[in-house]
Amino acid sequence: xxxxxxxxxxxxxxxxxxxxxxxxxxxxxxxxxxxxxxxxxxxxxxxxxxxxxxxxxxxxxxxxxxxxxxxxxxxxxxxxxxxxxxxxxxxxxxxxxxxxxxxxxxxxxxxxxxxxxxxxxxxxxxxxxxxxxxxxxxxxxxxxxxxxxxxxxxxxxxxxxxxxxxxxxxxxxxxxxxxxxxxxxxxxxxxxxxxxxxxxxxxxxxxxxxxxxxxxxxxxxxxxxxxxxxxxxxxxxxxxxxxxxxxxxxxxxxxxxxxxxxxxxxxxxxxxxxxxxxxxxxxxxxxxxxxxxxxxxxxxxxxxxxxxxxxxxxxxxxxxxxxxxxxxxxxxxxxxxxxxxxxxxxxxxxxxxxxxxxxxxxxxxxxxxxxxxxxxxxxxxxxxxxxxxxxxxxxxxxxxxxxxxxxxxxxxxxxxxxxxxxxxxxxxxxxxxxxxxxxxxxxxxxxxxxxxxxxxxxxxxxxxxxxxxxxxxxxx
Numbered sequence: 001x002x003x004x005x006x007x008x009x010x011x012x013x014x015x016x017x018x019x020x021x022x023x024x025x026x027x028x029x030x031x032x033x034x035x036x037x038x039x040x041x042x043x044x045x046x047x048x049x050x051x052x053x054x055x056x057x058x059x060x061x062x063x064x065x066x067x068x069x070x071x072x073x074x075x076x077x078x079x080x081x082x083x084x085x086x087x088x089x090x091x092x093x094x095x096x097x098x099x100x101x102x103x104x105x106x107x108x109x110x111x112x113x114x115x116x117x118x119x120x121x122x123x124x125x126x127x128x129x130x131x132x133x134x135x136x137x138x139x140x141x142x143x144x145x146x147x148x149x150x151x152x153x154x155x156x157x158x159x160x161x162x163x164x165x166x167x168x169x170x171x172x173x174x175x176x177x178x179x180x181x182x183x184x185x186x187x188x189x190x191x192x193x194x195x196x197x198x199x200x201x202x203x204x205x206x207x208x209x210x211x212x213x214x215x216x217x218x219x220x221x222x223x224x225x226x227x228x229x230x231x232x233x234x235x236x237x238x239x240x241x242x243x244x245x246x247x248x249x250x251x252x253x254x255x256x257x258x259x260x261x262x263x264x265x266x267x268x269x270x271x272x273x274x275x276x277x278x279x280x281x282x283x284x285x286x287x288x289x290x291x292x293x294x295x296x297x298x299x300x301x302x303x304x305x306x307x308x309x310x311x312x313x314x315x316x317x318x319x320x321x322x323x324x325x326x327x328x329x330x331x332x333x334x335x336x337x338x339x340x341x342x343x344x345x346x347x348x349x350x351x352x353x354x355x356x357x358x359x360x361x362x363x364x365x366x367x368x369x370x371x372x373x374x375x376x377x378x379x380x381x382x383x384x385x386x387x388x389x390x391x392x393x394x395x396x397x398x399x400x401x402x403x404x405x406x407x408x409x410x411x412x413x414x415x416x417x418x419x420x421x422x423x424x425x426x427x428x429x430x431x432x433x434x435x436x437x438x439x440x441x442x443x444x445x446x447x448x449x450x451x452x453x454x455x456x457x458x459x460x461x462x463x464x465x466x467x468x469x470x471x472x473x474x475x476x
Contacts, residue, residue, distance in 0.1 A: 020061025034116025258303035283338025323372030
């Protein structure tokens with residue numbers, strides 16, 4: 001750790017803590033890359049990382065009250081871990097709370113692309129205090145940007161799959177969602193810049209690229225106002241045609257994007273993976289109207305049917321909000337039935353959370369927390385059933401898996417569990433994902449075979465069992 005009485009020229013260690021979505025993860029990787037360009041060291045990349053960080057950067061989330069609470073809690077946790085450290089909070093909860101959450105410095109989303117430069121500069125002022133109490137400082141939030149704030153090409157990423165942020169913001173204004181308040185209107189990244197980043201990532205050895213953003217279905221809406229007629233399909237085509245790409249995947253999509261024309265267009269793409277995350281939120285039409293979701297369950301079903309006709313091996317996942325204001329038992333049960341009928345592989349389930357500034361925050365007939373928790377548990381139970389149903393179908397099938405990371409000893413199967421699944425003398429376990437984004441745990445009983453496989457390799461496997469989270473596989 002750097003002594004705060006010494007100059008900033010000595011070794012300096014920072015730690016990034018990321019809460020929330022994949023967009024935040026991408027932006028954290030960009031901030032890490034920026035701070036490393038100043039000669040600072042990322043705590044997570046140091047083999048012997050027992051040294052306390054000199055600087056903490058917490059990339060916050062404010063999508064729910066729980067996320068907001070965790071963001072503030074993480075700031076205080078970092079302050080406690082090293083009272084001499086400089087603690088910075090950035091992102092959504094800074095914009096929603098309009099304060100630093102207790103950190104020394106608060107940076108809004110509008111300035112996040114410059115966060116590395118800001119932290120580097122402000123840390124000099126912090127050092128100059130020579131250990132005296134440093135005032136909390138919230139950078140004034142600028143008016144929402146009209147154009148995309150670019151982080152540059154993010155070559156160093158924390159996962160085997162490479163993410164590219166193609167847009168920011170959302171203007172649908174669903175009644176429950178605070179994200180437009182934190183992220184502002186839609187701003188799309190220029191297509192040529194996206195392609196440049198994709199080329200750099202592929203040259204860096206990445207095999208899978210995931211297009212992400214706050215609302216990628218809206219990509220190009222703002223550019224079309226500037227006479228640039230581009231949309232999400234144009235981004236997909238451009239990246240699909242690049243050499244060395246093996247897999248192209250999409251982040252969360254709006255159901256209304258899935259039309260017969262769109263499906264006809266994606267059918268020509270060679271590398272698009274058959275995994276689609278279509279945000280549902282509720283399987284009750286009356287609840288969807290109160291949510292201002294702009295589609296019906298019938299329209300959602302048409303979207304699913306179009307995708308299933310194109311991709312027999314489709315992996316369909318979605319989001320569900322349990323306990324929306326005024327949700328009756330009948331509406332909840334209708335939602336449960338619809339979700340079960342559509343056969344999702346995985347559900348991201350959240351209890352409804354009141355967020356200041358949203359329409360749903362002041363709706364009448366708010367459900368009590370105990371009822372929201374109970375309905376959340378029912379959906380989680382349904383999710384587990386849906387996963388088992390899909391996983392059972394995969395037994396005996398062969399897949400190509402992109403290897404991600406070796407599973408830590410404390411997370412590996414015990415000897416008793418290995419015996420239960422008919423395994424003997426397991427040397428190592430490695431996690432990965434199939435082409436259609438089903439999670440796989442690959443077991444190696446041969447040390448030499450394990451040594452020949454590496455993260456980011458594509459390997460052929462056969463599924464032989466599963467648990468509540470993963471498919472179990474052996475190398476072919």
